Amino acid sequence: MKNNIVTFMACDCDYEDSEIVIFGAPFDGTVSFRPGTRFAPPVMRQESYGIETYSPYLDRDMEDYSYSDIGDLDLPFGNKERVLEMIYSQTKEILEDNKKPFMFGGEHLVTYSPVKAVFEKYPDLRVIHLDAHADLRADYMDEKFSHATVLRRIWDFLGDHRIFQFGIRSGTKEEFEFAKNHTHMNRYSLRQIDQYIEELLKYPIYLTIDLDVFDPSVFPGTGTPEPGGVNFKEFIEFSQKLKGLNIVGADVVELSPHYDHSGISSAVAVKVVREILLVMSNGYK
Amino acid sequence: MKNNIVTFMACDCDYEDSEIVIFGAPFDGTVSFRPGTRFAPPVMRQESYGIETYSPYLDRDMEDYSYSDIGDLDLPFGNKERVLEMIYSQTKEILEDNKKPFMFGGEHLVTYSPVKAVFEKYPDLRVIHLDAHADLRADYMDEKFSHATVLRRIWDFLGDHRIFQFGIRSGTKEEFEFAKNHTHMNRYSLRQIDQYIEELLKYPIYLTIDLDVFDPSVFPGTGTPEPGGVNFKEFIEFSQKLKGLNIVGADVVELSPHYDHSGISSAVAVKVVREILLVMSNGYK
């Protein structure tokens, strides 16, 4: 008789047979305003039972593809360096098994590790970055590694013009200046994706979605709500345009369930994951 | 000295003198995810005191028309069949008195009974259905009568192409397939109403509004929030187009007040009712 297994949308594929591998990185140790994203992965699994496996937007059904969910990493508390190391190792292992990693955060700093691991496998990697915040600070309160610096740290190894940012509406003046010369920064909206699609089709892609890219009306459950974001329909249009891209890794971060009193943010998070999983999937199982 | 009377927007018309009769059907017995719509009718009455009787959208005032509110049915708990029977009887009685029923749910299954009663009086009835979900399953967890099957059960007696669905964005693949051949299903929006108005003008209409047709940002207080819905302005445009239709019955269902921490869903529900009541009303009192 089996032990209690809890997976995203009850996906029951074995690790070996899966194209995409889901895991959680429940860490929020560098958050400066409201912590709580550590609670997101279990909530996302729980809430996923309320939605359908079929997407009318993509006319695809999750039951036709192969996902496994290996649960959450048991991250050592209060040790940022080892946290990043463990996430890195996990992603590395998934990539070596020729599977695609899909990570549930946690705060945005956790994105550093899978992007690094994926970059080592795909040196011509491009990153698509959805966020309210630029996350391009050189440092934050004298810390190099922080939720507010993570894209800057990724730029350190990725280099110029390989990060494509959408929905950005908050940052210091310096971050906006930096972006002008080093990333493709697009403000307030996801619609500008059109002009980059042709280029993005040429490269392997890592997609990182900071859910605070959504307007707080759509997604209140996050640590630093920034009014002026995108709505769900705009996201759906965006996600449909990703069809055909070679997305080799992805994450969805910054759901903070304790600020999500009605559960609407979890509902958004779960549907975002469904759409991205479906758009990333290549073959029927 | 009178007992404590609580009616929607303090409408004080006697039953005998009213054109439209409001009643509540506080049942949520077949809900699979989050129950709680049983609490909606009293909350809607309570919240209705916060809004004006005058609609600037329609330039009409509720005080110029005649409504009565006869309170909630005392539904026998845990007996779905008798619940449907009691709602049916209540609607039948209202119709026999040549009045129009307006029901506050409860979950969507309760819609079955008034539509049946109204259909028996108006055999050429058409149903306008606003919802996030198709509600067209043949059965749900082996149950024939469920919130997830209610439009299919209505189709059983109404037949093909008499159900006009708007805002649909969730369902199984089978439901979407079924709709292609048997209903007029319109996805994600209410705007497609334009193409049907001419036809709808010819028939008596029953209007059923599952409030989860709204985006969860607009209406968080519901059991199964589905991102990607309509906003309030789109609803107002829709409701204004109903002017001139012969709406002979209506309901508003699936408000779940315990998930409505700020009361914004109740505020939407109450204004939806006001607009529909005003657009259904024919004569000054």
Added chain:
Amino acid sequence: MKNNIVTFMACDCDYEDSEIVIFGAPFDGTVSFRPGTRFAPPVMRQESYGIETYSPYLDRDMEDYSYSDIGDLDLPFGNKERVLEMIYSQTKEILEDNKKPFMFGGEHLVTYSPVKAVFEKYPDLRVIHLDAHADLRADYMDEKFSHATVLRRIWDFLGDHRIFQFGIRSGTKEEFEFAKNHTHMNRYSLRQIDQYIEELLKYPIYLTIDLDVFDPSVFPGTGTPEPGGVNFKEFIEFSQKLKGLNIVGADVVELSPHYDHSGISSAVAVKVVREILLVMSNGYK
């Protein structure tokens, strides 16, 4: 690589090696006031990570005993009869494997099935019942099987003077009358256990704890809060007196997490389970 396993307090014993087997029965279909106990079992597992495995009250540590957690039953929605049947089968199986069942509810009606199964194995069974409510109605709104009748249904097969009730403070006059002749009913407190211990030592015991026996200040997260209940220290004193009893089955029911905004009810529920598990355990693993 393993799938995501979630068990109570991360107990990792295999089913085969365990003395006690935990499972969830997430059903709240007959609740008349506030539903929501269906959400309890996953919340109890999640919250259990916040407490220690060591009980200073009993000077015992869960790590020294053998528990398995086989997850929640997938109960067919809206079909009370089949729900009871499935719980019965599950308990039967656990008993046949010579293990003790420990069930997480759900509403109190679910208790009917394990008590029946345990009674069939142990015909001289006694039931200890902690509750705010007598649950002794002959029927409730014409339904025989309901959260409000469950102890009466158990009495039907168990017979007179075999149910020991504690903490009772709500019921109809008829229920209190019935109790006088047919059960051992003790009001408002758990302290009266002292006078029964000698007798209870002679028989196998099923222990059912409706968590609303606690005062709502201690345990707000329940459907029908009844002021005037017991506090946690009184429960601890009670549970220590159970040492030496032959408890062959147990359940903890009526946690409704959506009314538990601060998580204090879950914290109580989880500690109640820890104490009862420890007091039921016989041998080191």
Added chain:
Amino acid sequence: MKNNIVTFMACDCDYEDSEIVIFGAPFDGTVSFRPGTRFAPPVMRQESYGIETYSPYLDRDMEDYSYSDIGDLDLPFGNKERVLEMIYSQTKEILEDNKKPFMFGGEHLVTYSPVKAVFEKYPDLRVIHLDAHADLRADYMDEKFSHATVLRRIWDFLGDHRIFQFGIRSGTKEEFEFAKNHTHMNRYSLRQIDQYIEELLKYPIYLTIDLDVFDPSVFPGTGTPEPGGVNFKEFIEFSQKLKGLNIVGADVVELSPHYDHSGISSAVAVKVVREILLVMSNGYK
């Protein structure tokens, strides 16, 4: 066909036939900290459906006595003087019809009016006052009539040693000094009632219960929670001692439902009302 009638515990006695008449005074205009008691009366009616009419504490059933509930006064907003005048008139009318008034507040200032009216009918009136706060200020922010001065204003016409205060634990030094010479003030507890019972048996009694007399753990839903209050069992003991007193009027004030997220305060309020109604009732209907 009747309009929607909503009464406390569905009491359906006509005004004419009732011994006790319930009405609401939803006013919170002088509250200095957290307003919201204006919402209490409808919530108390709604929540009353969750409890039994039978009290095991008193072995009495509400169904055996005669109560009517005439709903809430429609108090003119922002005009304290006229509010007090209207409550006074309502109480006067009830008293002239030889019935006993039972008022649901609102804030504590509303108590002024019924005590005045009752005093005019019963010049030897005594007042029993349960509260966390002394409410004996000479004025509050230069206002004579305020929630913080109400017992002082009552003392103005009632005179020395006719107010019996219990549970008091907050006030200025001056209030505590004043009480020493002018009222019977008892701190922190209700148990001191014993020493006054003999005296109180000689006079008509008005009972005013500020629900913040309860500890905030028991009753969080109030504007100014004061730790160190009484628990529900202490209240039950207190209320049982009132048997035999000639209570000619009563009120229950200061429930603020928006701070009562789990509904446990409403549950307490409703049971307090049930117990007091039962202890005030003289004859079977």
Added chain:
Amino acid sequence: MKNNIVTFMACDCDYEDSEIVIFGAPFDGTVSFRPGTRFAPPVMRQESYGIETYSPYLDRDMEDYSYSDIGDLDLPFGNKERVLEMIYSQTKEILEDNKKPFMFGGEHLVTYSPVKAVFEKYPDLRVIHLDAHADLRADYMDEKFSHATVLRRIWDFLGDHRIFQFGIRSGTKEEFEFAKNHTHMNRYSLRQIDQYIEELLKYPIYLTIDLDVFDPSVFPGTGTPEPGGVNFKEFIEFSQKLKGLNIVGADVVELSPHYDHSGISSAVAVKVVREILLVMSNGYK
């Protein structure tokens, strides 16, 4: 060593050196539905630490301008007349020091006083009014001064066609009639500002923003949520059009933090203030 100073966005300019002076008017005494705006000013200060001083919309940084925050007025409770008088005196003083007042409400009635003071200094003043409600009643429940009459009271001294209203979607029929002849009323949106800009450039402007002009999805934390409002992007477009206007005073009112469970309304309020402060500022410090 200094005492604890708390200012909006930690602005640390001395009063003497500041161009704009912030102060709070925490009064909600005439609110008829849900009170609580009295709690707004401290919450706005606290939440302001979560956002950046740099606005990407205006490409301006608050650190380049000079603001002081002198805290909240200590308003005498329950005395509307003196409250208005004290706010008037405070504004007068700021204006005499040749600074611009920026007030945090409180309810909308508080706007009366600064507009009066500003009008006395600038007799050709125009008022821009963002709101869901017309606030043009002649009186409200027989009260002349109320949140529902405040613009009518301002019209009393300002005269015809000097009030420019945007976003209005609720009021009595009479208010809408009144507006036709006496104000510039624009419904449902802020976009109509375009047609007035040329005229407004000629006059000193007072800008009053009732935050319920936003849709409740964007801004749930208010006393009377009115669906059908504007979103944040529409506000940003509006605010950018104000560049060049001579705004000599402003306020932001009707945030009710206790209905803002996720903090998204505070986040909106704080960004609205930032944008208006930046657009009002003339010179670098």
Added chain:
Amino acid sequence: MKNNIVTFMACDCDYEDSEIVIFGAPFDGTVSFRPGTRFAPPVMRQESYGIETYSPYLDRDMEDYSYSDIGDLDLPFGNKERVLEMIYSQTKEILEDNKKPFMFGGEHLVTYSPVKAVFEKYPDLRVIHLDAHADLRADYMDEKFSHATVLRRIWDFLGDHRIFQFGIRSGTKEEFEFAKNHTHMNRYSLRQIDQYIEELLKYPIYLTIDLDVFDPSVFPGTGTPEPGGVNFKEFIEFSQKLKGLNIVGADVVELSPHYDHSGISSAVAVKVVREILLVMSNGYK
């Protein structure tokens, strides 16, 4: 004109003239379960306006003594070592000015620094420790400095039998074993203080109160609620026994306001501070 000063209970003493100096240490960086104590100090100041300065328990009034509140330390995020260093420096400075430090946490780890500084001034220091948790782990997840190890780290420099623990009810078996030989550990209650008073009168005392020592019914607003704690009356009895002790420093930690939906925990925290401040105060100002 002054900037906005916000102090505990509006205490307005200058630093120089104060006997006791209040400051906040808003750090929660090592919390493993639910973070959020970083938000406590501003909430405690805000809530303190709701209570009286006079304590009827001690018959003392805060207005007769001299306190200053210098606000919160601006702690560098994510750098535990520097956080502890900064708190240490602040306390050192206060002690050198011959004043007594009173710190608002934050999580319990922050207590390490003031105890160290006070110990350096008073080498015969004794520590009174109220808590649900032993906090005596040798390390926690391989970290030496953590909320779960703080008393062990204090023991490192203080030595055996100088820590007096009360209310303890959670810990590992090892912690309880350690306590037997090295501290005075008292379980579940504060009443055991009686047996130590005579000894404690001989030494300077540091008092650290982890507010989770209270039962979660009394104090839900904390990260790790542990049922079975003390109630407020028991605390009051305890605090009265401290009269005469030479308390040279104190702190109150672990209020987590986001789990305190009704504000009752803040109310407790604020009154605890008032009582301790009053009992620590020596001379009239």
